[in-house]
Amino acid sequence: KAGVTQTPRYLIKTRGQQVTLSCSPISGHRSVSWYQQTPGQGLQFLFEYFSETQRNKGNFPGRFSGRQFSNSRSEMNVSTLELGDSALYLCASRGPGLAGVNEQFFGPGTRLTVL
Amino acid sequence: QQPVQSPQAVILREGEDAVINCSSSKALYSVHWYRQKHGEAPVFLMILLKGGEQKGHEKISASFNEKKQQSSLYLTASQLSYSGTYFCGTEGGSGNTGKLIFGQGTTLQVKP
Numbered sequence: 001k002a003g004v005t006q007t008p009r010y011l012i013k014t015r016g017q018q019v020t021l022s023c024s025p026i027s028g029h030r031s032v033s034w035y036q037q038t039p040g041q042g043l044q045f046l047f048e049y050f051s052e053t054q055r056n057k058g059n060f061p062g063r064f065s066g067r068q069f070s071n072s073r074s075e076m077n078v079s080t081l082e083l084g085d086s087a088l089y090l091c092a093s094r095g096p097g098l099a100g101v102n103e104q105f106f107g108p109g110t111r112l113t114v115l
Numbered sequence: 116q117q118p119v120q121s122p123q124a125v126i127l128r129e130g131e132d133a134v135i136n137c138s139s140s141k142a143l144y145s146v147h148w149y150r151q152k153h154g155e156a157p158v159f160l161m162i163l164l165k166g167g168e169q170k171g172h173e174k175i176s177a178s179f180n181e182k183k184q185q186s187s188l189y190l191t192a193s194q195l196s197y198s199g200t201y202f203c204g205t206e207g208g209s210g211n212t213g214k215l216i217f218g219q220g221t222t223l224q225v226k227p
Contacts, residue, residue, distance in 0.1 A: 033213035042117075042220060043157075043202060048213035056214040090156060094213045101164065104147060104204075104213060106156040 002027065004093050004107035012113045018079040021110045025072050025093030031055075032074040033104070034066060037088040046089075049074055078112075086114045116141065118205045120218035127225050132191045135221045137203030139184040146179055146186040147204040147215055150197075157202060161188070190223070198225045 005024045013019050025032050033056075034046040045058040049068035066076045072093075078085055088109045097103030118139040125133050137146060145164045149157035163179035163186055176189045190197055200222050204215030 031213040033215075035217075043204075043217040045214055045216060050213070056212055058214075092213065097159070101162055103159050103162060104215065105159055106149075108156050 004091055004105055006089075006091050006107040006110050008110060009108065010111045010113075012115060013081050014115050015081055015083060017081050018077065019081060019112060021076045021078075021089055021091075021112075023074045023076070023091030023093075023107060025074070025091075026095060026105060029093035029095030029105075030072055031094035031102075032068055032072060033092045033094065034074070034076050035090045035092065035106075036060075037090055037109070038086075043090070046076070081114045083114050085112065087112060117216055118203055118218040120201075120203060120221050122221060123219070124222040125224070127193050127197075127223065129195060129225055129227055130192055131225075132189070133193060133223060135188045135190070135201050135203075135223070137186045137188075137205070137218055139205050141184065141205070141207050143179075143181070143184050143205050143207055144209060145206045146177075147206070148177060148186075148188050149202045149204065150199045151202065151220075152199040160201075193223075193225045195225050195227065198223055 007022045031050045033048040036044045048056040052068045063079045068074045090109045091107045092104045094104040121136045147162050148160040151157040179186045200220045202217050202220050204217045
């Protein structure tokens, strides 16, 4: 099975712009979560989508939004970018794994730099 | 709400053992352990479920004390490849969602 894929891998934007990141989960996985990772704050949960519905949400401002399509692919959008949005954005899909329970697998991430 | 990991960092020689702890103030459904190497995504190591089930891929072990809401990851006979940052991710409620709350990480360095 192919793993979680994310595009693009690297992105440079300027303050005030908006950005859209894409994630394709493992085939058969219906849950897709997004995380922000920074040196100062660590791994922080943004939101989770399951069957095209947002099921969980973290403590991020409304500038961060997402959606999920019928094929489980997900996109995350950040509007009005701020310098503090520079981070590694990780997508994770959850579903049956080798261990026999629902495991969560991460994609390689999108490194966003805001100038 | 964020689980607390200890220690923050540990340095080992090959073959030595290490224990990484993860403690939460909330009732937990499951604890997930990941290892992340520099510049790479976190890699799943193990999941511990309420009720004592433990599932993992690698030759490592872990425990989950439901009463204390604590989990420990045991790395025995460490290898150079064990180096990286270890994160515990906790899940509350009825579980089985994609929402994990991660600890701040424990950096492990294994030296020859």
